[in-house]
Amino acid sequence: MFMTTSPPIVEIEGVTKTFGQHRAVDDLSLSVPSGSIYGFIGPNGSGKTTTLRMIMRIYFPDPGAGKIRVLGMDDHAAATDRIGYLPEERGLYKKMKVRELLCFYAELKGCTTSKPEIADWLERLELSKWADKKIDTLSKGMAQKVQFISAVIHKPELVILDEPFSGLDPVNANVLRDAVLELRRSGTTVIFSTHDMRAAEELCDFVFMIFRGQKVLDGSLESIKNTYGKDTVRVQVEGNSFDLHHVTGVEAVTDFGHLQELRIAENTDTQQVLESLMKTGRVTHFELTRPSLHDIFVRIAGPEATEMQADASTQEPSRA
Amino acid sequence: MRKMIVVAVREYAAAVKTKAFLLMLLLMPIMMGGSVVVQILLKDKVDTRDKKFAVIDYSGVVYDTLAAEVEKRNDEGIFTKDEEHKQIKPRFLVERVDTTSAARAETAFAQSERVMDEEILAFIIIGPDVVTGDGLTKDSTIAYHSNSPTYDDFRRWASSTINAQIHGLRLAAAGLDIDAVAAATKPISVGNLNLLSKDESGTIKPAEPTNRAATFLVPMGMMMLMFMVVMVGATPLVNSTLEEKMQRIAEVLLGSIPPFQLMLGKLIGTVGVSLTIATLYLVGGFFALKQGGYAELFPAHVVWWFVLYVALAVLMYGSLFIAIGAAVTDIKESQNLMTPVMLLVVSPMFVWMSVLQEPTSQFSVIASLIPPATPMLMIIRQTVPPGIPLWQPLLGVALVLMTTLFFVFAAGRIFRAGILMQGRGAKPMELLGWVFRG
Structure with a gap:
């Protein structure tokens, strides 16, 4: 378990960022402990990428509206070379060869002796055969792994990954997941934004959720789940054709196909819920649990997260 | 600075290390000089089939001489002068039309029909009073009728031949000696010479004839070369910036380097590309001239000015091209913004x-001091002997430098605001807002 006493590597204090009339980030404060994996979650357009870009100094906070300290520096321009960045949209020169491109990105970060590291990373991510091929000959997954290498090739102290797993098949997602964990083991701090709640639960020491530009969750996964208590029941009912919304004491139902997640109203006796369920069919699974991160997300973001819900519902059955 | 150089090196390598670049290096001179070369090569490739004409001679005194001259030309004037004696021009065949059997209009109409039927190519009507008349009335003029107005060889040849004959007839009628008149009216050419100078011993040297190549072709060539180098080097910046924007490469780059430095890096790389092209062509041009024995035509005294102008022109125009690439979202949109910039680039072509x-x-002094036109027009003025006062190119460079700094500053602001903007291109008023409000 990660120690929360680690010094912060990123400190954001009361930062606001406005585009025209739209306030993308509103009075945001945040502290990312050094050596942690810090997950940014939130619906589309909630301000995740804007916050990450401000940490990268691609965007700047509104004048006088808060400050950002990275690696202990207020004006962290000099720290840019100690940060790795994987943007949400992948940016690779299509006509450059893989090794050539990685050398270029490494040199931009001030790393001039990167060739052994490039060979090592290509080997680890199973791309050695493609080292001298042009980017436009790579598959999407391969290109994404190349982009990941470009973000870490200069051995940064802080790595910012914006949606690193989107569009990856499970095998490649696992390869990248292992690489992220290895970065943490070597002392690198990782901030990553994701819509994949499962990945956030599995990888993150801390989770931060932003909604309509404002912080709505921030803390360890454990502490966040504890604040919501054990108000969730996962059930499997054979031959169930009964609408579980009508069960007394059930506030909300998330249907994962062969598994349903019920949110129970406060002061409801779960035994009564079980009894009601048994009347509808044979109950093969009944588990009292804390809400999943996915459920917490949906509770906060509500209908605005429908697009993300659809994504998540296609992923959840595989873990049930 | 180091990061700027890294970007510049990549930009340079991306442009130079391609087959397209090598191909362009070879093709560009062919395209530029190709039409001239082709014209020269095809000079003798004309249609040598016989061309037939009818002559309606109402004067009664022109046709015989004209027919004799035609014979003479067909025997001597349509072949090369060398041993090969190859025919390079068509034979003219003329035939006399009977002028007594029909009215004038009928006769002319009948010949028109023959032209339409392709029996003859054209016909000439010689008025009855061409020798004695004043050339103002219909009867004292010569008319050439054809259905192929672009073919003018016979008309020109017949005009000079018939005029020479008529002059002779008029002089004879006036009792003048033709040879004496010809000698008296022979034109004297006015020589085109440089100034006189003294040699080391103080003796005045005779003036050299003005070299047409040095005064016309070389300055023109220098300007064309600069135009080509700037166009080939700088215009791809629109596409490369657009690629970085739309492929989201810019965001990765901006995670490492501030936008202004990124833009300067791209500009420096492009200056490198343009100077590479310029150097290759200048060196190639020098050796070609030397090989042909014309080494003295190489304008060595303005080469460094040329290099300076190319660098400034690429920075000046290149910054605008980068700004366009950053402001739009696709090639089609970029065309709209390209038009005013291209007008600026080609403006010297209107007055050169x-x-x-x-x-x-x-x-010329004022035009060459207007910054967007300075590089191309000033190099012309400096290349034409004997050159211009030094203050003029110095002032020109100072003005171009100031303009370039403003363009780079403005483009930097547009680049910073536009490079991460997706979905739609910027409107002109928006661009001005970015430039002046930051």
Whole structure:
């Protein structure tokens, strides 16, 4: 378990960022402990990428509206070379060869002796055969792994990954997941934004959720789940054709196909819920649990997260 | 600075290390000089089939001489002068039309029909009073009728031949000796010479004839080379910036380097590309001239100015091209913004001939001090002997430098605001807002 006493590597204090009339980030404060994996979650357009870009100094906070300290520096321009960045949209020169491109990105970060590291990373991510091929000959997954290498090739102290797993098949997602964990083991701090709640639960020491530009969750996964208590029941009912919304004491139902997640109203006796369920069919699974991160997300973001819900519902059955 | 150089090196390598670049290096001179070369090669490739004409001679005194001259030309004037004696021009065949059997209009109409039926190519009507008349009335003129107005060889040949004959007839009628008149009216050419100078011993040297190549072709060539180098080097910046924007490469780059430095890096790389092209062509041009024995035509005295102008022109125009690439979201949109910039780039083309003919005129001085036109027009003025006062190119460079700094500053602001903007291109008023409000 990660120690929360680690010094912060990123400190954001009361930062606001406005585009025209739209306030993308509103009075945001945040502290990312050094050596942690810090997950940014939130619906589309909630301000995740804007916050990450401000940490990268691609965007700047509104004048006088808060400050950002990275690696202990207020004006962290000099720290840019100690940060790795994987943007949400992948940016690779299509006509450059893989090794050539990685050398270029490494040199931009001030790393001039990167060739052994490039060979090592290509080997680890199973791309050695493609080292001298042009980017436009790579598959999407391969290109994404190349982009990941470009973000870490200069051995940064802080790595910012914006949606690193989107569009990856499970095998490649696992390869990248292992690489992220290895970065943490070597002392690198990782901030990553994701819509994949499962990945956030599995990888993150801390989770931060932003909604309509404002912080709505921030803390360890454990502490966040504890604040919501054990108000969730996962059930499997054979031959169930009964609408579980009508069960007394059930506030909300998330249907994962062969598994349903019920949110129970406060002061409801779960035994009564079980009894009601048994009347509808044979109950093969009944588990009292804390809400999943996915459920917490949906509770906060509500209908605005429908697009993300659809994504998540296609992923959840595989873990049930 | 180091990061700027890294970007510049990549930009340079991306442009130079391609087959397209090598191909362009070879093709560009062919395209530029190709039409001239083709014209020269095809000079003798004309249609040598016989061309037949009818002559309606109402004067009664022209046809016989004309027919004799035609014979003479067909025997001597349509072949090369060398041993090969190859026919390079068509034979003219003329036939006399009976002028007594029909009215004039009928006769002319009948010949028109023959032209339509392709029996003859054209016909000439010689008025009855061409020798004695004043050339103002219909009867004292000559008319050439054809259905192929672009073919003018016979008309020109017949005009000079018939006129020479009529002059002779008129002189004879006036009792003048033709040879004496010809000798008296022979034109005297006015020589085109440089100034006189003294050699080391103080003896005045005779003036050299003006070299047409040095005064016309070389300055024109220098300007064309600069135009080509700037166009080939700088215009791809629109696409490369657009690629970085739309492929989201810019965001990765901006995670490492501030936008202004990124833009300067791209510009420096492009200056490198343009100077590479310029150097290759200048060196190639020098050796080609040397090989042909014309080494003295190489304008060595303005080469460094040329290099400076190329660098400034690429920075000046290149910054605008980068700004366009950053402001739009696709090639089609970029065309709209390209038009005013391209007008600026080609503006010297509208006036270069006047500047070349009178490089020291007030117009030339002012035109060459207007910054967007300075590189191309000033190099013309400096290349034409004997050159211009030094303050003029120095002032020109200072003005171009100031303009370039403003363009780079403005483009930097547009680049910073536009490079991460997706979905739609910027409107002109938006661009001005970015430039002046930051």
